[in-house]
Amino acid sequence: MAKRRYELTETRIAKLQKEGRGEGIGPDYQPWIRIHDFSSNGRVHRRYSQKVRRIVQLLSDIEEDIFLKFDASDLVVDIREQFPLPRADTLRIAELHGTRHPCVKGVVAVMSTDFVIDLPGPRRIAIAVKSGDELAKRRVCEKLDIERSYWLERGHEWHLVVDDAVSHDERLHLQQTAEWASLDLLEGVEGWDGRAQDLMLEIFAAAPRERLLDVLRRVEERCGWEAGDALALAKHLLAIRSLIFIGDGRLDVFGPVEQLDRREASDVLAA
Template sequence: MYDSERSLDPKDEKRLKTRGIGSGRKYEPFIKVHEISSKGESYRIFGRNSSRPHHLLSRLELSAFLIFDRYYLTVDIKEQYPLPIVDTLSICERLGIKHPQILGKLKVVTTDLVIELKNKNGLAVAVKYAEDLNDMRTVEKLQIEKVFWEQQGYEWKLFTEQEISAAIKENLEWLHAAHQNSNDLYTELSLSDIQLVYQRFTGSEKRLSTVCSALDDEYSCEPGFHIGVTRKAIAANLIDVPLGKVFRQWSCSDLSLTHSLTLIEGYALDVS
């Protein structure tokens, strides 16, 4: 039996009626974290661009998501994006490979992250651990994705754990937590507030955390205020930092004010 003669998995057919459609807050991923077994590594995390929870199926997906969610040209990210079955069947026939299926039923091919960029063509990202690339079926599925997205005029990228360092991953997770912080102390911050805090520690060569703690005492602020404001400003791309160095080691002189941050060392520079 030809793949084109096989029926679609009923579960996938049902999901396609409501998922993988729309953008921003209205987008619903094809696969959600509670629907899969991910070895205990799955995350629901609020997106700064989409203003909705994103469903990420591994720690590596989380790292990739945080990089692109922070990238200054990103306007939307769609995770677990389903590719049209008609297109993937056609691509498989052309490539001479078997379409993904389970128990004789066709399975929808998904792309881990689809990033919509301001004034640029989009970017499709397949997130895979390097060891998974030893599996031929995994490689074939990646070929399907690559052909599909290139047909759509999107750039296609493969993202592995080798793309970013442990320091960048830790920093991005620390900054994302700051972006999620709803503490009333930080909700009404203006650019002038951030500049004022920045001016208080600028020029010092001492450790940022040490100086911020001393400033809290000097200005009779709640403990953690200065580092909290700074963390919020970095998360909002208003202060530039060396993401290649773990945040605990930043000195005051490592920071600089900026109005447009182009993701420093690491994978996202490749996007521009």
């Protein structure tokens, strides 16, 4: 569990509010909690979001997994992590439920939601991310009930995501795709727009069960590309969602072409 680097006081809360924590949208949003606010023995992550064009603060491996799924979704408009809830509202809900509100040494804490996801419509979904071990604790469940009630009062969906929602292979695929998007795989090579069209035509003209590696090699030979160019381009197209991966787990170049499909709106939020 993360330990606070800064002692929670009313002065500290006022300072964070003055900084604009929990405010803004898109690239201007500032999360209520940042990694440097804690001295943690656990794993934390800072990921660049292709969706909102800023560094996202993630406090656990589970949060990273869920963030990468949302960041890759065509349906998501905005992602806001560590989103603060007004204390007046959470205090009222806690009293209504007969539950103790979270406090630290007598200071009423600001509760937060792990992710707030905006979709077209407008539609908003609040996401709490927990491990199975945490859910075995009564106090954790009491705090989740306050959070859930806050969002339902406002007519928004609230979902609890547990750490087994993302498989090991899917986690690796999501991490790889994020890296392909952040690296300039096409640096120093011209004409990639035309090459992308050639590659897409070759992929979708192939038999569904043909090995993807054979298709990539064939387009390299036919078009006179360097070895590895087709795979680099396929990775890039996956990262920017021009191609979508529909297989189980992660991309397997030795697997069939039918792992890949043309871009279309696909809801990855159900998992």
